Amino acid sequence: MAEALRYGAEVSDLFVTVPARSRHADLVTAAESAGVPVHVVSGEVMAELAQTVTPQGLLAVCGFVDVPLGAVTQPAPALVALLANVRDPGNAGTVLRTADAAGAQAVVFADASVDPYNGKCVRASAGSLFHLPVVAGARLGDAVAAMRAAGLRVVAADGRTGRSLDDPDVQARLDEPTAWLFGNEAWGLPPDLGALADEPVAVPIYGQAESLNLAAAAAVCLYASARAQRVHRVTGQAGT
């Protein structure tokens, strides 16, 4: 709610319980100042509205914030997360939050990925839904083509490939503009979707685990690119 107001999402209504109104007086005042109608409701109504077991007592109705694919490629981004059929809202929201933290310029929910407005996804994103451009309902093929046209390399995170994030030639190119492609949490990227990428890269498994979970793999991949891009940029600036 605070994020929605701060980042300019269109808030049309605010529902609040009596305890939450005292607890978040600053937010309620901010909403009122912004001309947002504030409705005081019972805990039961809030539980029903929020569709969660332990609602925060504060619920904002916001306009959609997603943008079309074309809006995230001009100017060309340096780091993007593409979600292909990521079904679990908690996973998708966590990847959105991590992409935001890593400084990605967009997250694309492609093909049969969960709706970014799913309540669990919004909560797992911890406000990040409002921080960076989100594309909803794109076809993966279109998203990949758009990224490539904007000069990004498309790298598929694929635990089954022999090509590791540690390989010197993979490391050497991490500073390039990159769209990371993440597949479904259970079955990964089927060959036809993986083939859309320029190359597959695996987060190396040093121990006995069969794989990483999606959000952990995404954190390692996105931060590897973010750090390389940042070090490169800093070095570049130092050299001028």
Place this chain on the structure above:
Amino acid sequence: MAEALRYGAEVSDLFVTVPARSRHADLVTAAESAGVPVHVVSGEVMAELAQTVTPQGLLAVCGFVDVPLGAVTQPAPALVALLANVRDPGNAGTVLRTADAAGAQAVVFADASVDPYNGKCVRASAGSLFHLPVVAGARLGDAVAAMRAAGLRVVAADGRTGRSLDDPDVQARLDEPTAWLFGNEAWGLPPDLGALADEPVAVPIYGQAESLNLAAAAAVCLYASARAQRVHRVTGQAGT
């Protein structure tokens, strides 16, 4: 179940539904060969036993696998995850899985952390509970002291510190034996627990997110150490 048998956990009983018995015939045969009593149960009984909405149809009763603190410091480990008051079983299990993938030699569930045998934690660990030594119910102070005595640096993952994982002096020491200390998913590490560590380090936030979720931060930290230790080791071997 497969992991429990493969990694030598003491399996005392196997419960299985009729469909799962056909689907996992190899596992059931393996259990029978190992002298484990196999009990066929209805879907209703399985749902009650497994305490989950969509059980896999196969449930093994295993002996506890956790070990005392002293068992994980001899020989001295290079990479350990210490969980301080990590309450969410999904988070704790995911960190356990990530620590395993990153090649950590132990995970310590300290202070008021969730029970590693919590069903959600076991499921989120995806078998990793059986892959590396797990210490349950340790006092954090004792765990930190044991790690330090074994020659490890104790680094607290703390998003609020100004010291970043990218800082050159932090990077320079990532290859040293390290115990990463992770705090509660909601309130992090209170000052008294943070003070137990040799230093705090933050995963840098490049975007607008206020923080990373625990499992994502742990993935970035553990893989940063794992990679540095590995590169160092490889370089060392190449130099001999």
